[in-house]
Every structure is written in C-alpha cells, then in structure tokens.
Amino acid sequence: MPDPLFTDLLRDTERLTWASIDQVTHRGRQRARRTRMMSVLAAAVAVAVVATGAVVLSGSPEATAPMGPAGPAPTESTGPSAGPLRTVPTSPTGNRRPLVGAADPAVPAAAMLQEGDGPAGYQADDSEGNDDWAFTDSADRCVNPDHPLLRLVTRAERDRYLRDPEPRSNFVMQRVARLAVDDALRYQSLVLDRVESCGDKYVSMWVVAAGFAGEESLVVRAQHNAGPALFYVFVRQGDLVTQVWHNEITDTAAAVELGRAAARRLCAGTDTC
Structure with missing residues (x-):
C-alpha cells in the first residue's frame, strides 16, 4: 500500500x-x-x-589648532575666592641650559634693583634689612610654623632698599638669595604651599598674578584683619630667587611691573638668561 x-x-x-x-x-x-x-x-x-x-x-577649532607645547600665560585672580594656584606657571624661556649652581655664590650688586627701577627719586640703600617687612613675617601666624619654606638654606643673600628721601618712611625692600639648585627649583612651589596652608582670623593670603617675569614669578596678596593689603613679589632666575615689597603698592599691576624689573636685574647674577 x-x-x-x-x-x-x-x-x-x-x-x-x-x-x-x-x-x-x-x-x-x-x-x-x-x-x-x-x-x-x-x-x-x-x-x-x-x-x-x-x-x-577638520572644520572644528580643536582640529585646526596647532599642536605642540602650550606657552605659559600669565594668570591673575581677583580675590580669595579664586584660591591659590596648585602649580607655578613658568615664563617662556626658550632653550635654556640645565640649571647649574654658580661657582661663586655671592650675589652681585648688579643683580639687585637699581635707582630708576622703583618710583622716581627713590635712592639705593644697601643697609642690612630686617624681616619685619618680609612674607615670613606676614605668615608667622599661619598653621605649620615649621614649614619647609622656612628651612631653606641660602648659599648667599643680599638686601637692598630703594628709599624715598622725603618722607623716609616710603621704601622698596628687596632680598635676593642664591639657593642650592634643588631648593631654587622648588622655592616658588613652597611659597604656593605656604599661601594655601595659611588662613586664620588674623590673615588671609592668595595669589593674584603668576608667570609674568623670569623663569617663575608670583604676586601674593596678604590681608591682615582690617589693615591695608600687602603685595609680595617673588621671582626666580636660575638659582637666584628674590622677594620684593613696596609699602606704597596698592594694586597688582604695580607689583607685576616691579617684579619684571627685578627679573631683568637678576640676570646679572646668573647665566641662565
């Protein structure tokens, strides 16, 4: 079937x-x-x-922007809310040789501010200064009294006043120090750390300008209670570091110009510029 x-x-x-x-x-x-x-x-x-x-x-700004190292630009903040910088902007330096400490540590007079670098009519005075004007004095109430910035050993240092003949109470005070190479390279980072760690009922500090002169540069503003603002200028060229203060400075721009003058003079004491 x-x-x-x-x-x-x-x-x-x-x-x-x-x-x-x-x-x-x-x-x-x-x-x-x-x-x-x-x-x-x-x-x-x-x-x-x-x-x-x-x-x-290819048509976007990001694609057409040139590649390569970005040149450090001066930075500025306007008050405490901006906070301290975490790194130190450096100024354009080109192809510099590796930093080597000077064989002779003495700071030459030509590396200091000269008459004409400060306000008109101010006269140079090389009498030894005290620390009443210095950043360390403003920071003496800050936390961490044993901060590494205060323990740096200088190979040599020199002070200079630029004084107003009338009245004698107005002056520019400068201190230049030659540090060991490693200490010179970390100096301004330590200043930044000191600014960041400082702040209590007596004093407030913040960075208001950076990267405007020399290999490294800063302007720190300190405010003591209701007192006037104090502007501290820091510049490094090679193994030389300087701190400048003028009791008549009342704005950041004037402090920056003083720092640029100091940077030019420091070149007389180092072969890095």
Missing part, C-alpha cells in the same frame, strides 16, 4: 513545470551579482561616512 505522504506529494507536484538547468544557472548568477553589488554599496557608504566625519573634524 502506497505511503499516504508520498501520494499527497506526488499529487501536488505532478503538474509543476520545473525550470531548465540553463534557467537555474542564470538565476544563480543574477543572485551572485546582486550580492556583490550590495557589498560594494555597503563599502562605499562606510567610506563616505568616514570621509564626512574627517571633513567635519
């Missing part, structure tokens, strides 16, 4: 017209061509997407 499934299959297919071998071959070739064409179109679309993305990127 025939299998019912075979009988049904025979009945359904006995009237079908089967394609010839040539027709089957032709259709297979058409399907292969369509498959290749779709692959080519997909690849072309992918290339177009990549090219379009490249064009978009």
Whole structure:
C-alpha cells in the first residue's frame, strides 16, 4: 500500500513545470551579482561616512589648532575666592641650559634693583634689612610654623632698599638669595604651599598674578584683619630667587611691573638668561 505522504506529494507536484538547468544557472548568477553589488554599496557608504566625519573634524577649532607645547600665560585672580594656584606657571624661556649652581655664590650688586627701577627719586640703600617687612613675617601666624619654606638654606643673600628721601618712611625692600639648585627649583612651589596652608582670623593670603617675569614669578596678596593689603613679589632666575615689597603698592599691576624689573636685574647674577 502506497505511503499516504508520498501520494499527497506526488499529487501536488505532478503538474509543476520545473525550470531548465540553463534557467537555474542564470538565476544563480543574477543572485551572485546582486550580492556583490550590495557589498560594494555597503563599502562605499562606510567610506563616505568616514570621509564626512574627517571633513567635519577638520572644520572644528580643536582640529585646526596647532599642536605642540602650550606657552605659559600669565594668570591673575581677583580675590580669595579664586584660591591659590596648585602649580607655578613658568615664563617662556626658550632653550635654556640645565640649571647649574654658580661657582661663586655671592650675589652681585648688579643683580639687585637699581635707582630708576622703583618710583622716581627713590635712592639705593644697601643697609642690612630686617624681616619685619618680609612674607615670613606676614605668615608667622599661619598653621605649620615649621614649614619647609622656612628651612631653606641660602648659599648667599643680599638686601637692598630703594628709599624715598622725603618722607623716609616710603621704601622698596628687596632680598635676593642664591639657593642650592634643588631648593631654587622648588622655592616658588613652597611659597604656593605656604599661601594655601595659611588662613586664620588674623590673615588671609592668595595669589593674584603668576608667570609674568623670569623663569617663575608670583604676586601674593596678604590681608591682615582690617589693615591695608600687602603685595609680595617673588621671582626666580636660575638659582637666584628674590622677594620684593613696596609699602606704597596698592594694586597688582604695580607689583607685576616691579617684579619684571627685578627679573631683568637678576640676570646679572646668573647665566641662565
């Protein structure tokens, strides 16, 4: 007895017209061509997407900006809310030689501020100064009285006054110190750390300018209770560091100009500039 499934299959297919071998071959070739064409179109679309993305990127400011080391720009903050800088911006110095400590540590007179660098009419006075004017005096109430900044050993130092003949109470005070190379390189970072660690009911400190002169430079503003603001200028050239203070300075711009004058003079005591 025939299998019912075979009988049904025979009945359904006995009237079908089967394609010839040539027709089957032709259709297979058409399907292969369509498959290749779709692959080519997909690849072309992918290339177009990549090219379009490249064009978009090339038109953006980020893509057209020149690559390379960014030159340090002077920075300025306007008050305590700005907070102290975490690193010391350096001034553009070009290709300098590695820093080597001077064989003769003495600070030459030519490396100090000269008459004409301060206010008109101020006269140079090389009498030894005291620390009543210095940044360390303003920071003596800060936390951490044994701060590393206070433990640096100077190889040599020199003080200079530029005094107003009338009245004698107005003056510019400068101290230049030659430090060991490692201490010179970390000096202003220690100043920044001291500023950051200082702050109590007696005094507030913050950085108001940086990177404006020399290899490193800062202006620190200190405010003692309701007293006048004090501006301390710090500059480094090579292994020489200087601190300058003028009791008549009342704004950042004047402190910056004094720092630039000090930076130019320091070059007489180091071969790094």
